[in-house]
Amino acid sequence: MTTLKAMVRKPRTDGLYSVYIRVVHNRKPGYIKTDKIIDAEHIASNGELTDPVVNEYCAMLIRQYTDRLNRTDVTLWDVKEVIEYLMKADEEVCFSEYAQTYISKIEREGRLRTAKNYKLAVAHLERYFGSNKIMFSQLTSAVLKKWIESLSQTNRAKEMYPTCVRQVFKQAITELNDEEKNIVRIKFNPWLKIKIPKSDGTVQRAISAEACREFFNRPLPKTKMLSPLPELGRDVALLSLCIGGINTVDLYELKKKDYNNGIIGYKRAKTRHSRKDEAYMEMRIEPFIQSTFEKYLSGEDDEYLFVFHSRYSNSDSFNANVNIGIRKICADMGMKKEDYYCYYTFRHTWATIAQNDCDANLYEVAFGMNHSHGLNVTRGYVKIDFTPAWRLNAKVIDFIFFSDEKSKQGKARDIEAPADKLFRISKKMMIRGRAYFKGKVLSEFTDIGFSNVDQVIARLARELPGDIPTGCTVQFRITNCDTQKEVVYERSKGKGF
Structure with missing residues (x-):
């Protein structure tokens, strides 16, 4: 049983008394x-207390507290839980403050890039x-839908920002609401009525081997700088292209x-x-880039492998300067601005040339680029041999x-493109069709x-035995x-044929 009463305790230094609501629960006292x-x-x-105004206010507060306590079972609570419940039940929560606390937690866990995305999302909101x-x-x-509409012209933010905000909301509901104790500080979840749009498909930035040769074998633009950005852009792009498409942040953080x-x-x-394997990767430094690799090695007293840490404050600044340098070379080549390369151009190029020109399958390309390729669990406990990736990387460099072979760039289809867009049929073409059921x-x-x-499938379906179950x-x-x-197509009897 819980009893509530207005009272005062010790006088303040000015002789006045603060008014409390004494809460006695299971014979243990507490004060609000x-x-x-x-x-x-x-x-x-x-x-x-004899002050009528104070008594009226306290009576109203006690009625509210009593009503809340009557709506939940507090029998097994201690007095601290009862007081916490009474004080927080109607307290409005600030999303901005909670988001900052949540982001700080992510940063303490070392997930700095994730934290950056959350900061961008909250800042935009x-x-x-x-x-x-x-x-x-x-x-x-309604408000969130309008905010998402304001992101409609972006490529990636229209999905990433709402996803981040929704995750903050989800975590807050889990942490601040306690349905078992009838504590509902966040009254509703608006995301149940919202559909987050998908980001635009990844832009295919890959260029041909011929374009790579032109980029890396032309004179750098003249500059008065001691450490010219075009030289940095070219060298770091070369490192990416010759180390399996490694990202700038990973180069920056190497020790x-x-x-x-x-x-x-x-x-x-x-x-x-x-990832269970923590996305670990090993890559051999080929002799071709050894001189460029050593050009940026740091001094003996530096724990980091390259000098990038001493020149740039963080990996984002490093990446931005690399891209500026690459764009300066593109401008010097007379390219249109919309056609300028960026660092990711060379990562995409590594993958495309590996598949198109070096006869690698998509699994081998994914392995060389340190993608999980759907084997997260397996990679978590298998001791991986990375030499296949080294051999593929060497093939890309050689090609x-x-x-001076011409690459097949342009002949390969986007992995998301439907196969039948390239599978053309006309009445004059010879077609061979086969229908398989249980491998036969x-x-x-x-x-x-x-x-x-569809005409081919219809012809094959007419000759199928009738005892195949629907x-x-x-x-x-x-x-x-x-x-x-x-x-190869799959069709279900009764639907597809």
Whole structure:
């Protein structure tokens, strides 16, 4: 049982008394301080308060507290939990303050790049509101939808910013609300009514081997600077292209202990916190870039491998200067501004040339670029042999810098592009079709006269046995004998045929 009563305790230094609500729960007392004060003349000899204004206010407060306590079961709580519940039940929470606390926690965990994204998201939301004191109650679904609409012209922020804000909201609800104790400081979750838009597809920045040769083998623009940015941009781009497309942040953070016997070992900053293997990768430094690699090595007393830390305050500043240098070279080459390269151009180029011109499959490309390629769990406990990535990297270097072969750039399709956009059929082309069920060919022909894939599938389906159960999947393998291109489709009986 809980009892509540207005009372005073010790006098203040000015002789006045602060008014408290005494809370007695399971025979244990506690006190909630109000904002009211009273003088000794309004305190009776038995301790009762005689000021009518204060008594009216305290009576109203006690009624509110009593109503809250009646709506939940506090039998097993201690008096501190009861007081915390009464004080926080109606307290409005500031989203901006909570977000800063949440971001600081992420930073303490070492997730600096993630924290940066959260800062950008919260800062944009605060600019939209025109206040750095946004309350959770202000973030209604209607308001958030309008904010998301204001991001519609961005490529990535329209997905990343709302996702970050939603995560802060989700964490706050988990941390500040306690449904078991009927503590609901955040009254609603507006994100249940909001659909976050997808970011635009990754821009394919890759260039051909011929373009790489032109970029790296032309004179640098003249400059009076001792450490010219075009030279930095060219050298760091070369390091990326010849170390499996390594990112600038990973180059920036490399330490001397990460370089042994001509091999660098690092954990990719972008995904080290989201993968069981911490995105660990080893890459051999090929002789071709040894001189460029050594050009930027730091002094003996520096724990970092390169001098970039002493020249740039952080990895973002380093990346920005590298991109400025690359753009200066592009401008000197007479390129249009919209066609300028950036650092990521050379990471994408490594992947594209590895697949198009060095006969690597997508798994090998992903492995060489330190992507998880869907094997997070396996990579977490297998001792990885990185030599296949080294060999592929050496092939890419040889193809670009030690041959004059033309690359197949432009012939490969975007991985997101549907296969049938490149699989053309006309009535004059010879088509071979096969239908498989449980691995067995049940229908097959080679003929001409088809205008599209659906006609081929319809022809194969007509020859399938009738005892295939409805809902079962059949694989249709179609080969264009003239172009030697092949596609495979799956259709379910009763839906696809």
